[in-house]
Amino acid sequence: MARRSGRRARRKRRKREGVAAVQSVTLSHEPPFVCLRRWLQKRGFSSRLLLPAHFSDTGRGLLSLTALQPGELLISLPESCLLTTSTVLKSYLGQYIKRYTVQVQACFNEVSRCYEVHSLQGCHKFQQAFICYGPHDNQRLLLEYGFVAPDNPHGVxxxxxxxxxxxxxxxxxxxxxxxxxxxxxxxxxxxxxxxxxxxxxxxxxxxxxxxxxxxxxxxxxxxxxxxxxxxxxxxxxxxxxxxxxxxxxxxxxxxxxxxxxxxxxxxxxxxxxxxxxxxxxxxxxxxxxxxxxxxxxxxxxxxxx
Known part of the structure; x- marks a missing residue:
């Protein structure tokens, strides 16, 4: 049986190959997230696939806790959790999901009465999951998702x-x-x-x-x-x-x-x-x-x- 390389050996290999190691720190202990999680749980929402985290290369995002497969359901948000664009729930999530890369598909499921997010490309364990917001200017991103994207190519x-x-x-x-x-x-x-x-x-x-x-x-x-x-x-x-x-x-x-x-x-x-x-x-x-x-x-x- 081949001997597994240790952490130091893996770091050396990444350095030798020119691949920068991305570090992540979970943010699930922060008071705003704790309050949000409790609020969601009261309304029937739970998620064991993703956690908010800070990534060394992109800032705040969602950390995958397991390997995600294409087509897998990532988030199923009950209708009772959906709020208007003037509230804070949506603004908070918007702080963590900000990328133009198409990796998910999101829509409201009329059968389950949930807002569902499905993975399109899959994701390795402990990597960051991204969502595509489409070609929106920052005014629309702020009104609908509660955040502004720096250097937005669609800014008007x-x-x-x-x-x-x-x-x-x-x-x-x-x-x-x-x-x-x-x-x-x-x-x-x-x-x-x-x-x-x-x-x-x-x-x-x-x-x-x-x-x-x-x-x-x-x-x-x-x-x-x-x-x-x-x-x-x-x-x-x-x-x-x-x-x-x-x-x-x-x-x-x-x-x-x-x-x-x-x-x-x-x-x-x-x-x-x-x-x-x-x-x-x-x-x-x-x-x-x-x-x-x-x-x-x-x-x-x-x-x-």
Whole structure:
């Protein structure tokens, strides 16, 4: 029988092969988790497969207590445990499950009346189990799961209809109500965003339509297809986008200042929640700053021509 290598030999082998050993420390003894576990157990939930832990490479996550097989049921959360997005149960779990890697499938089972999470790829014993949240921006992650993902590639800042009305240039205010009604009828006032690469195509299309002069109204279909109607319309739409971005930056700076003052006056629990909101706003501030740089380059290029 081959002799098993000891811990020191295994560490040497990992070092020789260039594989960094990932360390994990269980967090199941922490008071928030103890309270959560008791609350869940009263409502019929129990899990012996996963534990919250801190990993040396990724931070907090879920530690598998046994080897997980593809298709295995990891979590079955009774309907009585499901809460709304404004509560803490969901926010707490969200702190521990944060990865974009697709390794699980989650849905509500109408037969068992439980929210079930199944493994897709399996997981070795004492490794971290990941869940895929899909292409969500940080605002949606915060509202639905209670956490913000650093360097989220899907990060955007939303633009509301009321702000658009404030940013319409004098040249584009003709028949503003009719233009807005047209945009609503065609469902074009939803999901208007700024990203790190500038305003979205949808936002710029709306701004072009709002910038149209009466003589260009018959060309609205061309605008919806992304065509430039005139140089004047393009310049107005970029100007409106820059103005909108600046207003959002001012609003974000004001809110961050308010959050900073509130954190000095509140208790620890509220302070932690405010820190998450501040993190979201700081990310939005960076996105808006990048968008504004893009728009200013467009304006400079247009003026140079």
């Amino acid at each position: 800042v939303y633009v509301e209809e009321g702000l658009l009305q404030k940013c319409v240039c004098a040249e584009g205010r003709g028949q503003l109500e009719q233009k807005l009604l047209f945009l609503k009828q065609h469902d074009l006032l939803q999901n208007l965003t700024f990203g790190v690469d500038g305003p979205s195509w949808r936002l710029m299309t709306v701004l072009r339509l709002l910038s149209l002069r009466p003589e260009h109204y018959p060309q609205w279909k061309s605008v919806l297809q992304g065509a430039a109607v005139s140089e004047e319309t393009e310049q107005l739409s970029v100007l409106m986008a820059a103005h909108t971005c600046q207003l959002l930056l001012q609003d974000t700076a004001t809110i961050l200042d308010q959050i900073s003052r509130l954190r000095e006056q509140c208790d620890r629990v509220l302070r932690e929640q405010l820190e998450v909101v501040a993190q979201l706003r700081q990310e939005e501030q960076g996105i808006l700053g990048s968008s504004l740089d893009v728009l200013r380059r467009l304006q400079a290029h247009s003026q140079a021509e």
